[in-house]
Amino acid sequence: MSIIVFVEDWNNVFKKASFEAVSYAKSWADLAGTSVTAITSTHAQDPGTLATYGADRILTLSLSATPFGTAQQLAAMAEEATGIVIAGTSFGRSVAPALAALANGSLSTNTTSIPSSIAPVTVERGAFSSKGIETIELSGNLPIVSFVPNSIGIVETHGIGAVSSFDAAGTDLLTVTDKTVASGKVALPEAEVVVSAGRGLKGPENWAMIEELATVLGAATACSKPVSDIGWRPHSEHVGQTGIQVNPNLYIAIGISGAIQHLAGVSASKTIVVVNTDTEAPFFKAADYGIVGDAFEVVPQLVNAMRAFKAEQ
Amino acid sequence: MNILVCISHVPDTTAKINFDAAGKGLDSTGVQFVINPYDEFSLTKALHLKEAHGGSITVLNVGGSETEPTLRKALAIGADQAIRINATPTDAITVAKELKNHIAAQSYDLILCGQESIDYNGQQVPAMLGALLNLPFVNACVDLTIDGSQATATGEIDGGHETYSGTLPLVVGGKKGLVEEKDLRIPNMRGIMTARSKPLAVAEPTENGAATQAVKFVKPAAKSAVKLVDSVDELVHLLHNEAKAI
Numbered sequence: 001m002s003i004i005v006f007v008e009d010w011n012n013v014f015k016k017a018s019f020e021a022v023s024y025a026k027s028w029a030d031l032a033g034t035s036v037t038a039i040t041s042t043h044a045q046d047p048g049t050l051a052t053y054g055a056d057r058i059l060t061l062s063l064s065a066t067p068f069g070t071a072q073q074l075a076a077m078a079e080e081a082t083g084i085v086i087a088g089t090s091f092g093r094s095v096a097p098a099l100a101a102l103a104n105g106s107l108s109t110n111t112t113s114i115p116s117s118i119a120p121v122t123v124e125r126g127a128f129s130s131k132g133i134e135t136i137e138l139s140g141n142l143p144i145v146s147f148v149p150n151s152i153g154i155v156e157t158h159g160i161g162a163v164s165s166f167d168a169a170g171t172d173l174l175t176v177t178d179k180t181v182a183s184g185k186v187a188l189p190e191a192e193v194v195v196s197a198g199r200g201l202k203g204p205e206n207w208a209m210i211e212e213l214a215t216v217l218g219a220a221t222a223c224s225k226p227v228s229d230i231g232w233r234p235h236s237e238h239v240g241q242t243g244i245q246v247n248p249n250l251y252i253a254i255g256i257s258g259a260i261q262h263l264a265g266v267s268a269s270k271t272i273v274v275v276n277t278d279t280e281a282p283f284f285k286a287a288d289y290g291i292v293g294d295a296f297e298v299v300p301q302l303v304n305a306m307r308a309f310k311a312e313q
Numbered sequence: 314m315n316i317l318v319c320i321s322h323v324p325d326t327t328a329k330i331n332f333d334a335a336g337k338g339l340d341s342t343g344v345q346f347v348i349n350p351y352d353e354f355s356l357t358k359a360l361h362l363k364e365a366h367g368g369s370i371t372v373l374n375v376g377g378s379e380t381e382p383t384l385r386k387a388l389a390i391g392a393d394q395a396i397r398i399n400a401t402p403t404d405a406i407t408v409a410k411e412l413k414n415h416i417a418a419q420s421y422d423l424i425l426c427g428q429e430s431i432d433y434n435g436q437q438v439p440a441m442l443g444a445l446l447n448l449p450f451v452n453a454c455v456d457l458t459i460d461g462s463q464a465t466a467t468g469e470i471d472g473g474h475e476t477y478s479g480t481l482p483l484v485v486g487g488k489k490g491l492v493e494e495k496d497l498r499i500p501n502m503r504g505i506m507t508a509r510s511k512p513l514a515v516a517e518p519t520e521n522g523a524a525t526q527a528v529k530f531v532k533p534a535a536k537s538a539v540k541l542v543d544s545v546d547e548l549v550h551l552l553h554n555e556a557k558a559i
Binding site for chain 1: 326327330332339351354406432433434435436437438439441448449452455466468469470471473474475476479488489494522523525526529530531532533536537539545548549551552556558559
């Protein structure tokens with residue numbers, strides 16, 4: 001028996017959230033007095049690196065292309081599992097519930113803590129669009145945890161790291177016909193820093209300084225709903241209740257008033273900075289730091305200050 | 314085309330969220346409930362598909378009688394009939410199994426859900442439903458085209474999109490993009506009047522085994538007041554030394 005962790009790769013390279021998933025599994029395994037088994041694709045480069053985060057056994061297999069097929073493959077391992085960990089990436093968010101249904105598991109998604117107890121497994125999770133924190137017991141069969149990326153952190157430790165191959169059947173009920181991912185950009189859901197802008201920018205032609213700030217900070221760019229609705233920025237950048245929910249260490253909001261729908265998507269951020277001309281903007285109430293000022297003056301200054309700071313580091 | 318839209322009855326986005334004294338659940342005093350916003354995109358997509366291909370739209374909810382106004386609203390917007398499974402759901406797997414038991418006895422071509430409900434934010438039911446029914450499932454669906462028995466669907470993935478093709482029936486977890494915000498419909502007087510005479514059936518639950526147990530709910534600690542700074546240099550200093558965010 002062990003804690004089984006699903007380790008996702010992107011173009012054969014492990015995602016950051018995958019290392020965090022192994023760290024999660026290691027914390028849980030230590031509490032349960034058991035080992036960590038990582039399951040990953042045969043195509044993933046250098047699977048042995050997972051030992052750095054605590055993987056004792058690393059099983060590689062030919063993974064299905066779809067979440068359902070992958071869930072079937074993981075279900076084949078269920079009998080050996082004390083518990084299962086899956087990072088809450090877009091793929092993981094589809095795999096975990098399918099796996100819970102197939103393996104008759106007891107699932108917590110949107111999880112933001114490691115287990116505080118293991119009999120039964122008890123974790124915290126976000127609810128009511130970050131307006132509540134739920135403590136939940138995984139009291140049924142086979143506990144499965146899907147956690148919010150960047151909520152737990154990566155911890156380096158030492159695992160045995162024995163790599164072997166494994167075979168399990170998964171059926172894809174859909175055919176993937178196309179896949180497009182913006183290259184060279186930081187993916188919004190797993191970004192550590194997000195630079196976001198709203199209608200205060202006055203027009204799409206003014207986004208160069210936002211992109212520049214993001215580049216300096218290694219950040220993903222985002223926008224408010226009105227901005228994506230009018231087509232200044234793509235829908236995929238819309239952060240908020242009906243858009244993407246983010247959980248970065250730092251969220252910088254420029255020229256965004258802070259409607260409740262927007263806050264629902266960002267309030268899990270660890271530090272929030274707001275730049276707005278309007279001192280009454282509701283976003284200031286949700287912010288840690290604020291600058292009352294015009295984006296067109298503040299942002300270029302901030303780009304320079306951040307660049308100077310990064311150069312010193 | 315026979316379409317099922319699964320609907321959650323949730324607190325309005327702008328509602329102040331409070332929990333009961335024991336922290337066991339939501340204190341619904343003074344809270345306005347609405348159709349889950351993600352489900353509304355799916356419901357509107359169902360209306361578009363019905364207008365293009367003909368057929369019938371059933372809306373289904375697992376909940377107590379207090380959720381019926383939400384189903385009536387869905388009927389007023391244009392669904393043809395409603396079913397309420399009379400149970401207060403305690404977790405996603407219970408809901409998914411109730412839905413599965415209903416769907417398995419019917420013949421739906423398409424099962425549309427919202428990606429997640431804005432109350433418990435589980436994003437679990439649609440994927441569970443697909444797995445329980447052994448039907449293809451697309452999450453975070455932002456585009457859907459039906460051609461005969463073939464479906465082409467696009468879902469958001471981290472940093473991009475993925476497009477799938479498959480055969481109906483299909484289970485979808487929908488969101489904005491499936492239809493646009495401007496396409497959402499507000500019930501008009503005629504819709505509200507007609508909704509009163511549309512069938513709303515109540516079915517008894519068939520499942521009773523929850524797999525998880527909510528122990529308590531708390532509100533996150535209140536944020537301390539914003540620290541207003543005068544210069545970007547001060548901001549950079551605070552972000553580095555105080556917040557340790559850079």
